[in-house]
Amino acid sequence: MQTNVYNIAFAESTKQAYLHFWGCNIKCRGCVCQKVVYDFMLDRNMHLHMAEPKGTATAPERFMELDDVIETLVGLDVEWVLFEGQEASLDPAMPLIAEAIHRRLNTTNVLLTNGFKMPNLKHIDKVAVGLKAFGENKHIDYTGESNRTILENFPKIYKSGIPMMAETVLIPGYIDHDEIEKVAKFIASVDPNIRYQIDAYFKAGDNPWRRPTSEEVERAVEAARKHLNNVYAYKGTEPREFGVKSVFPTEEELAAAKLAPAVDARELIPA
Structure with a gap:
C-alpha cells in the first residue's frame, strides 16, 4: 500500500x-x-x-x-x-x-x-490544530476555503478527550493581533486552558507580507492572553x-x- x-x-x-x-x-x-x-x-x-x-x-x-x-x-x-x-x-x-x-x-x-x-x-495521543484565521472571509482569502467545518471539528476533537493545542501564524497587517485575539476567544469558548502557540510568519510564496517584529509577536501574545491561560510564541530566532x-x-x-x-x-x- x-x-x-x-x-x-x-x-x-x-x-x-x-x-x-x-x-x-x-x-x-x-x-x-x-x-x-x-x-x-x-x-x-x-x-x-x-x-x-x-x-x-x-x-x-x-x-x-x-x-x-x-x-x-x-x-x-x-x-x-x-x-x-x-x-x-x-x-x-x-x-x-x-x-x-x-x-x-x-x-x-x-x-x-x-x-x-x-x-x-x-x-x-495529541492533536495540534492550525487555526489560520477566525473570520470566514479572511480564512477564504488565505486558504481558498471556508473555516466553518474547522470551527465545528475543533470542539469535537476536544470532546474526544485527546489532549490538544492550537497554533496560528502571525502575519503583520493581514492576520494581525486583532485576528489572533478572535482566534483566542474562540479557543477559550472551548477551554481557556488549551495551549495556544503564535508563530511568526516567514516569507513563503508570492506574497507582499513581511516577517513580524518581536514587538508585534509580543503584542499578539498579550492579546491572546486576555482570553487564554497558556499562550506561547515562536519567533523563528530561537536557538x-x-x-x-x-x-x-x-x-x-x-x-x-x-x-x-x-x-x-x-x-x-x-x-
Whole structure:
C-alpha cells in the first residue's frame, strides 16, 4: 500500500521522528511547502526562514510504501512521532501507521492538522490544530476555503478527550493581533486552558507580507492572553539545541538530487 509519506526526518537526541505527508485540502497562501518541501527543521535547511522565496519548490516524486514507513520507524530509536503536512489526515494509511508504531514501539503520536477533516484518532495521543484565521472571509482569502467545518471539528476533537493545542501564524497587517485575539476567544469558548502557540510568519510564496517584529509577536501574545491561560510564541530566532537529519530520502540522496528549496541564495550570504 503506497502512502502519501515522502519525507521522514529524525532528531536522534530527542528521539523524535517527523513524517511528512503530501497533499492538502486547503491552499494556504503562505504554505511553507512553496518554499521548502523537505523538513524545514533539517540541519541543511536551517536559517532558510530568513531567505527570500524564489519561485516554488519542486514537488516530491517518491513516496513510501506502508511497510517501509513502519520498518523505517522501527529501525530508529524513536519515542515521539509527528504526523505533519501538508495534511496527514488525508492519507488512509495514516491511522494504520499510528496503530502499528503504537503497538510495536509504544510511541507518542502527535497529529498536526488543519482540522478540516476528522480522521481516525484512536492511535493519536495529541492533536495540534492550525487555526489560520477566525473570520470566514479572511480564512477564504488565505486558504481558498471556508473555516466553518474547522470551527465545528475543533470542539469535537476536544470532546474526544485527546489532549490538544492550537497554533496560528502571525502575519503583520493581514492576520494581525486583532485576528489572533478572535482566534483566542474562540479557543477559550472551548477551554481557556488549551495551549495556544503564535508563530511568526516567514516569507513563503508570492506574497507582499513581511516577517513580524518581536514587538508585534509580543503584542499578539498579550492579546491572546486576555482570553487564554497558556499562550506561547515562536519567533523563528530561537536557538535550536538538537540536530535533525533526513532518513527518507537520505541526506546523500537529497544532496545528489540537488533538491534545493526555492529561495534566493543571496539572502543566505552575510552582508
